[in-house]
Amino acid sequence: MTLTKQKAQAITKAALKARTVDELVVHVSASTRGYLRFSQNQAAATGETEGLEVSVTATHGGRSATVSGNDTDKGALEALVADAEALAKLAPADPEHMPLLGPQRYVEVDAEDAKTAKMGAEERFELTRQLLRVANKARLHAAGMITHDDGAYALANSAGLFAYHRSTQAEISMTCRTSDGTGSGWAAAVDHRVEKLDAKAIAERAAEKADLSQKPEEHKPGVYTVVLEPQAVADLLSFLGWSLDRRSADEGRSAFAKPGGGTKIGEALFHKSINLRSEPANAEHPSAPFAGDGQPLGPVTWIDKGVLKALSCSRFWAQKEGLTPLPRPGSFFLDGAGQSDEALIRGVDEGILVTRFWYNRMLEPQTILATGLTRDGTFLIKGGKIAKSIKNLRYNESPLTLLKNVLALGEPKRVALGGRVVVVPTMVVGGFTFSSLSDAV
Incomplete structure (x- = not known):
């Protein structure tokens, strides 16, 4: 209609x-x-x-x-x-x-x-x-x-x-x-x-993923370097959007609350390669120019070269605390470095390649700790090559780990995430925690 x-x-x-x-x-x-x-x-x-x-x-x-x-x-x-x-x-x-x-x-x-x-x-x-x-x-x-x-x-x-x-x-x-x-x-x-x-x-x-993932072998859970394809990156970063909130930080309820009071805005919390922004009028991937209450949505830089630059702020909280209102992110663009997935894999001596995550759930809002399972292609990397298919693994990790422990970035791509505009690259991340095995295919 x-x-x-x-x-x-x-x-x-x-x-x-x-x-x-x-x-x-x-x-x-x-x-x-x-x-x-x-x-x-x-x-x-x-x-x-x-x-x-x-x-x-x-x-x-x-x-x-x-x-x-x-x-x-x-x-x-x-x-x-x-x-x-x-x-x-x-x-x-x-x-x-x-x-x-x-x-x-x-x-x-x-x-x-x-x-x-x-x-x-x-x-x-x-x-x-x-x-x-x-x-x-x-x-x-x-x-x-x-x-x-x-x-x-x-x-x-x-x-x-x-x-x-x-x-x-x-x-x-x-x-x-x-x-x-x-x-x-x-x-x-x-x-x-x-x-x-x-x-x-x-x-x-x-089809290629299905063929490569046949007959997966068990691989011991633990802390690994991972190559996360864009969908896996977006699956985890989705938890970050709700955490970029000024009120919860001011009230000491979020990962962006400063011990003793205040927020971590202005602090270098992430790797210097991390730039996260919203851009409604992006020519390739546009999104709505206004929030649900009619507030204008313009370009916003949330993280610049690893430094937290902004937290969303409701009109009520802005009035109460003498701040400027800032609606929640309407889109997410995470900058990349242009490397192909193949080049990123070649740079990993030993690690795990993840296609995507599913059954993702928040565990601890104050650290944005989440859990979920790998799905549809999980592979062991050895000597810069895919060595074998491995059984799916449960992760216990925070999107903050992705943004802190970045080793390399690929080419940003738009991913499917509930109709929302999310454009992120493949990421190579160190110190990523897998806690247990899953027999699910």
């Missing part, structure tokens, strides 16, 4: 016109999504869905309530507002409620691709044919998914703010298994332009 800027303005204006309380916020989201799921080397399911949702938050005397619906008729919108207002008057007061933002200025972002927006069943099946052609030739069992999305999101409030963002996204993921069930390989790619996805290359990567 196409939500144009004009249609979004009409919906939000109609809802705002029905307001009778202090404040009203209207969110409108719409999307057209297509998918094709394949399994056992054949298409298993395909389809498209369209949806639109209107969410209204009413505030009266610091008391707020939210009601959602999918009908945009005038009467339905008025009823939605009335329900939200009635519930708001019954809700407890929010001691951290902030006044609404007025009109804002946002950076120009071009995140929509016409070809991706027009994708249909024919395009999905053609991509699937390219994937399965590789798997069939290699005599591998293949499964995976192709998805594409054309979505728009709008935000308006009774203080005069209006924001609108439209974007597209296409993603391919594929897993290959060997006929004996011992080898598993995976590859994926995502972009807002479907033409940037090379289905043949994705399939060849997954």
Whole structure:
């Protein structure tokens, strides 16, 4: 379902016109999504869905309530507002409620691709044919998914703010298994332009991993040098995003809290090669130019040459502590050094190559210690070469280790991480802890 800027303005204006309380916020989201799921080397399911949702938050005397619906008729919108207002008057007061933002200025972002927006069943099946052609030739069992999305999101409030963002996204993921069930390989790619996805290359990567990972051997858990491919890097760094928070640091609840009080902003906490930033208007990988409350999202440097430069800060905490508000990261770009994965492996005398992690869970927020398992290709490196496939391992490690113990960096690539824009390189990291073996393939 196409939500144009004009249609979004009409919906939000109609809802705002029905307001009778202090404040009203209207969110409108719409999307057209297509998918094709394949399994056992054949298409298993395909389809498209369209949806639109209107969410209204009413505030009266610091008391707020939210009601959602999918009908945009005038009467339905008025009823939605009335329900939200009635519930708001019954809700407890929010001691951290902030006044609404007025009109804002946002950076120009071009995140929509016409070809991706027009994708249909024919395009999905053609991509699937390219994937399965590789798997069939290699005599591998293949499964995976192709998805594409054309979505728009709008935000308006009774203080005069209006924001609108439209974007597209296409993603391919594929897993290959060997006929004996011992080898598993995976590859994926995502972009807002479907033409940037090379289905043949994705399939060849997954097939190669499956072939190499056959008949894995046990390898003793311990502390190793690791070569983490971009997906593995992103899997761990995802925990960092929530930790880059000023309030938790000020309150002594995070890894960025200074003993005795204060934060570690300005301290050299990481390897000097680490540069982490957000960039909504990035030409290759754009993202939304505003946060959920309408705050503008601009370029932000979180870490510069290993020095912590910024922590996100809510409007409430900024007002309380006399700080400048800074929304949470809307995207992550971690600089690399341009080396190929092959060159990085050649530089490792002994270590472990990890394709990706899964079943990742936070263990200790104050150190960002996390745990999870390797998956779809874990290999022992000896003398700068892949020596053999090894059984999967459980890790107990913090993303802070990645950023501190960097030995080398590869070429940054966008990875699939829940629709979020995350661009990271392959990393060679020292002192990485594996705690136990896993028999899972």
